[in-house]
Every structure is written in C-alpha cells, then in structure tokens.
Amino acid sequence: MKKSITLRDIAESLNLSASTVSKALNNSPEISQNTKKRVHEAAALKHYIPNVSAQILKGYKTKSIGVVMPTLDSKFYTDALNAIEQQTDDRNYRLILCISNESYHKEVSCVNKLVQSQVDGIIISPAVETYQKKKFSHLTSVQDFKKALVLFDRISNNIDCDKISINLDLMVEQQVLKLQKDGYKRVGFIASCMDEDAFNKCKTGYYNAIQNTGQPDLFFNAEATTGSKSYKHFIQEELPDALIVCDALLALKIEELSSIRSKRNKEVEVVCLNQGNTLQMSSSKIRFLSQNGSEQGKISADLMMDRVEGLLFPEPMQFVLESAV
Template sequence: MKSKITLKELAKLLNVSISTVSKALHDSPEISPKTAERVKELANLHNYKPNPVAVNLKKSKTGTIGVVIPNISNSFFAKVLSGMEAEAQEHNLQVITYISNESLDREKQICDLLTSGFVDGILIAVSEETQRKKDYDHLFALVDYDIPVVMYDRINIDLPADKVGVDDEQSFFEAAKYFQVKGLNKIGLATAIHHLGVGQLRIKGYGKALKEPNLPIMAAATKPTELRKKIKSLITEDKIEAIMCTDFESTIMTTRIAYEEKIKIPEDLKVIGYIGKEVSEFLTPSVSYIEQHPNEVGANTVKLLNKRLEGKAVSGEFEEKIISTSLMHLESTKF
C-alpha cells in the first residue's frame, strides 16, 4: 500500500533541498527535466499531497493576511507596517502581525503556524539569521501550500513570489556620485549589515561609483566594538572627507566618534546615512539621509498580494516592485 509522505521527507529521500522539491513539483524552469522527473516519480509513488488541512481551509477566504516583521524596534519596519495596515483597510483585509526578532527558528515557527490555513496570504521580510545561514526551505514550503506570498525589503532570495523593495544599490551609487561632483576624493563607507542582502546592494552601489582614482575605503563589522574601531580609523587615520553609512547603527556611531575626536560635521567630514527622518533631524548637526518611503513599500506589498488574492495576477508569473529612494540633504552634507 502506498504511504503518504511530507515535502521534507521527499527531499530527504532524494538528497535535495525542500526548495528543489517544491520547485520541481511546480514546474520551475530552474530545475532540470531529469531532476523534476525524479521528484515527480517519487511523489507519485508515495502518494504525496500538500497539507490537507491547509488545502481545505484555503478553499474559503478568511479576509485575513499575515505579516512577518523581522525587527519592530526598527522605525523603517514600523512605518512599513503602518502602510500595510492603511492599504489593507482599503481592501477590507485584516492584518495579523508576527515578529521574528531576526531569529531563524522563530521565523520557521511563524511560517508553520501560517500554513494552518487561517490567513489568505503572507507578507514577509526574512530575518537576519535566515539570510546569514541561507536557510530558506521553510519559505519554499509556503509555496508548496499554495499560499500567496509577497516578500518586502529583503528580497534578494530566489523564491517564486511577488516582491517589493527599494533601490538600495542605486541610492548609494547616486550618493557617492554626489560627493564626487562636489570634488571629494576620499569617500568612506561604514556598515553593520554587510551580511544582509540590502547591505550588500548598498555596498555594491558605492563600489560602482568609486573607481580609480577614488578607491573604496570601507569599515564593516557586526560587533559594535569592532565597528567603532574601524570607523575611528577611517576618520582619524585615513582622514576621509565624507562617509556613507548603510544603517542606523553605523550612522549613529559615526556621528558619536566624530564628536569624540573633535572632528566637525560638515566642515571636516560629510555624512549620509540610512537613518529615519524622525532621528536624523534631531541630531546635532542634523544628518542627511536616504528616504526609503516605507509607507509606500508597505502599501505596495498589500496591493500585490490583493491582486493575487482577487485572481488578477498571472499564475506562475511574479512582479517585483522597486521603490525609488530620495537623498534628503540636511546639515551634514552642507558645502
């Protein structure tokens, strides 16, 4: 008699990842015909079927969507959620919010819960730990349950889903070019998120702009003590003229170190940071920042999800919406 089997068990028997099995069952062009045939043969042999509870419950709409936020203390994500809530109301959708706290295990727990069938779709920004460990099987499992998923902000993951992000690479390319046009040659970069996709994109944009003779000078570390040491070296030893900070931590740390070393901003050092308006305007001097338009990010995630829920999206084809950022000049970039 044929025995039922789970997606995870199929992957183990085939010695491949869950994502590979999921993609093969959904006829993804990324999977070779030979591998797809192996997967489907074994699935048929063991009478594989998606989670029946989830499938049955998905036959009727709940009017509820699940939102997974990696870090609620980050004002960007708080504003993204605000944009989601406002847009959800326009479509008569209720929002249930979960916080992963940048934990892979917690994110997996949330995804398991959301596959029970009580939400119509999921909006998710993956955790730092998920990206660092590159463990995405639980995300591909959502696809296997036919639950519509929209990824936001942290979208550089090869998942068959709609995505909404910001132009991280272009924003830092343009910021670096701005300094170059103003005649600056020694432009540094500070980052505590170089291990994340968004951080890597910002670094990439910076690197593209700074070619010979303006070679990149970078301070990258996740540990505060190490990051502080590297930023101090950029400012006091390399004597950079400007610094671009990819995140809140590196921005605040840069302004603090400059103050401690009696380096005047903007006279001696120009600063641009990925930091929210609500903080940048109250620093002394105020710090120029990249405006990511988080409310727009949030609204667009809901729009894409609702389009799929209403059957207006093409099955098997996915949209990627990139929101343009704005460079907001305050006191730290005055010439």
C-alpha cells in the same frame, strides 16, 4: 448570551437565499450591485461577523494577511506597516502582525503560526539572521501550503515569489556622486548588519561611483573584520571626510565620536541609508535617507491581495523602486 447573527438570518430578513447572501458578501460578480449593497448594509446593521472556521472548511479565502516585520524600531518599517494596514483595511482584509526581532528562529515560529492560522498569504521582510544562515525553507514552504508570499525590502534570489525593493545600488551610487559634487574627496562606506544581496548591491553602487574619479577605495566591511581593525580604527586611519553607513545605530555611534575629524580638520559628514526612529532622526546631524517605506508597504499589500483574489498572472512579479532622496 446574545445570539450570533448568521447568514440565514440576513437572508430571511431580505427574502433572499443564504447562497445569494454569501456570494454578495464575497463580492461575487454573479450578484448585482444593488443586491450587494442591500446585503452589506443589512450585515452591518445586524453586526454580522463571518465564521472564519466555516469559511475555511468550505474552501473559501479567509481575507486575512500575515505580516512579519524584522523590527518596528525603524521609521521605514513603521511607514511600511501603516501603508499595509491602510490598504488591507480599505479592502476589508484582516491583518495579523508578527515581529521577528531580526531572529531566524523567531521568524520561523512566526511563519509557522501564521500558516496554522490559515492566513491567505504572508508579507515579510526577512531577518538579517535568516540571510546570514542562508536558510529559507520556512519561506518556500509557505507556497507549498498554497499561500501567497510577498517579500519586501530584503529580497532573495533563492525564493521564487512576488518582491518589492529599492534600487539600492543606484541609491548608493547617487549618494557617493552627490557627496563628491559637494566637495568631499574621501567618501567612505561602512557595511554592517546587511544581508548578502544588499551588501553586493551597495558594493556595486559604491565602486560604480568612484571608478575613474581618483578617489581612494574606502569601502569597509565591518562584519568581516577581526581583532583591532574596527570601524573606529578604519575611520582614524583612513580619515574619510564623508561616510555612508547602512545601520542607524552605527551611524549614531560614529556621530558620537567627536574626536574624529577628516583631513580637512572638519567633522565627518555622515549619511545613513536606513531611516532611524523619529527621535534619532530629529536629534542628530546625520542625513537619513528614505527607502520609500510607505510605497513599498502599499505595493506589497496591493500585490498580495490581488494575488489572493486571482487577479494576477501566475508568474511572480518584481518591483524595484527609486529612492526618495
């Protein structure tokens, strides 16, 4: 078996102390740039792999970040993940990915495993079920373990941490106004598969747009309906000429209802706030909007690494981005 290269081996080859080599590999400001360069080149040449367990025992950062995604079926989340991976790779951080599949229990398991794996912090977009259950103790406990926590896309006022999100209420308001400007007089909104915070923001944006316009109130909460009052009945009864929908799968189902027409006897215009997967986006007439997945991912990763490296003030930071419509 090939012998593993140690810090001492690198130190002896460069006639340096093991302490100097360790500091150089961790980019300590105590070490000159020339020495850092020599050490990094020697480590790469000898294929040196840091002993993470030993670093943990010594109280060092592991330079590993956990990421919990609710799904990878949406282009938004794949864009965010690609951006996170790019940023962490550029700064030599390891990435450990978990998928919650929108399940609260799976999310709790993912977070616990990441904490046990001694990651320096966790970037997460919580599952819809987590918000439905209103249970966040597994997330607040991350900080109890002295781990950094960054929420993106889906954020909660119940958790005091760094957050990145889209200006959802403004995004909805702008879309309603755009549809009205394009001649649509009955713009509806169907809310489904949303956490409470996102629901309230969408509702605020919608009513901000329709006030004083004379347009009827066509805001429909699909999650709160029972019996025969489904989104299909809502569309057939109210006959909107345009619809804004939150969920890509629901948007596709609505598009498939070819019998549905507006009062103008035209197909209903469907706009989806969330990006579907690439196949969905290319094979339908739905207008999918971007919530800046790449930008949210980039900021999340940079914010996490800066937090881990102690480059930020202790107070949590929050970024609210404009939609890329």
